[in-house]
Amino acid sequence: MTTASKSIVRVLNVTAMLVLVAIFVIPFLWMISTSLKSYSETVIFPPKWIPSEIMWSNFAAAWNSGPFLKYLMNSVVVSISILLLQFTTITLAAYAFARYSFKGDKLLFGITMVTLMIPGQLIFLPVYLLMSKWGLINNLLALILPFSSSAFGIFMLRQSFKQVQEELIEAARLDDAPEWKIILKIMVPMARPTLVTFALFSFIAHWNDYFWPLVMTTSDAARTLPIGISKLREVDGGAAWHILMAGNMILVIPILIVFSFAQRQIIKAFVYSGVK
């Protein structure tokens, strides 16, 4: 390839990437911009990117429009509890599937995989009935327990557990390490990239989850941020976009913090796994 055609390819590449970046970033920037505008500026045409006056008060208005501290706490408790529960269950299940052969292991793993194909909307009714029978409606447990394990997590973790050399486990056995220590000190650190990635997926999914909390709760005491924010729309005389976007910012900022932290961890974790 000549240098000229090489640079043309490069230009096309970069352009394509810029377009992709724009598709993802522009709505986000628009959200930030809107969250800082006054109401009148949100509806003017042509739209303005930079607000003439930065309205930090939008955040206060959003925050004070409902029991947002309660929502935030509920979101934190639900997301973190789910994560901790999932870590426990998927680690144990993945270890068993990856390292042991027992009667019915293939069948059990098959069933686990099948659950991946069933959408939540299909099973929410029976789960709702179950939760209601247990008296857990309007209880955070109803938001946590149905997600106490993850077939996707088991699948991912099983793959990375399978890649750990057999000798490492044997060496640990000869070092008189009990099974739980082999899992905790050898397997989990080796599977760190997978665990961090999974944690990120799981956290974002449950932090942003709207459907499940909406179905399982009727009182503010057990509701989470996404529901609180959607209620900002229900204002008389049309949506107050600036307040709504400020609410969305409140929702998104914790994810950004978690993401930036996890990103550093992922890179670090990948450096770790350089085994030979």
Add this chain to the structure above:
Amino acid sequence: MAQIVLKQIEKSFKQEKIIENLNVTIEDGSFTVLVGPSGCGKSTTLRMIAGLEQQSGGEIWIGDKCVNGVEPGKRNVAMVFQNYALYPMMTVKENIEFGLVNRKVPKQERERLIKEITEIVGLSEYLNKKPQALSGGQRQRVALARAMVKNPAVFLMDEPLSNLDAKLRHQMRTELIQLHKRLGATFVFVTHDQVEAMSMGDRIVIMNKGQIQQADSPMKIYDDPDNVFTAQFIGTPPMNVIHREAIFPYMEGQLHSDIHQVGFRPEKAMMTMEKKPIAGCVQFSARILTRETLGAEIIYQLEAKLGLVAVKSFLKPLEFANEVQISVPMKDLYYFDHEGKRARQYERSEERELVALGGGYA
């Protein structure tokens, strides 16, 4: 005391029998090498001693205890793996310490042991490094230190040197021999390399197809092999083994009908230019195919009417002629029967001197 006794050990994977009726005693404090071609069951045997593999039948005794149902960690053995199997997320120190922590050795004692061991293997400066920051030789030392620190009665080593380059391997061999002397523990070493086996072991167990071919001291095995397999497995180049029909015309006297094959070590053959009969020798002419000059010794590959033959000469000038005369003393011939077993009763070995590798005929 940590003598290892294997009694009627059997091992099958699925339907296939890998090892059948294996009986061997590994003496306390010995450096025993299990050697054989790949797939002969030597690694499996070692892993069964370690407890990483469950035997299908038979008993394993370590010391005065039958360890059949005993966990690997409780057998008082340590193992060094071919790929070292160091825990990559732990530092050198944590790697060495892991076994001690699991045994609930108090912290002060651990520190003392680690300091002592790392000084022996020369790792003191690397305690806080991760294994991937170390060279192959250093990793090997960490693996050794990890084994040594537990002060086991038995060291099991599964081809621990095969990932090292030739020079380092040589050096580690010597270090391992010294280590064995110093610790006085029982070493069981698995290798496929017969040179490694000869140079390290005070006892060699040769295995093939799940069966022990011969178990003896290195020189005994070299000078007095029990069968064709052992004769050809030990020694470089291997013993020349020739079918009776091919060699018979060149021999004086009779050859008993039980004798199926005749063998001689490459260094026992004399190579001369002129054809002159020597009493008590098998003589034939041959053509030189290749010459391997190794310095003190030269290995010739020859083609004779009776087949391909290797001859090794020591401290002699390189032979350039194409056609040479080969003479092998009758007393240096080994006879094998139809099953490949030695037929010692027909040999004239009473005159044979038991000479080491470097012997030969000047």
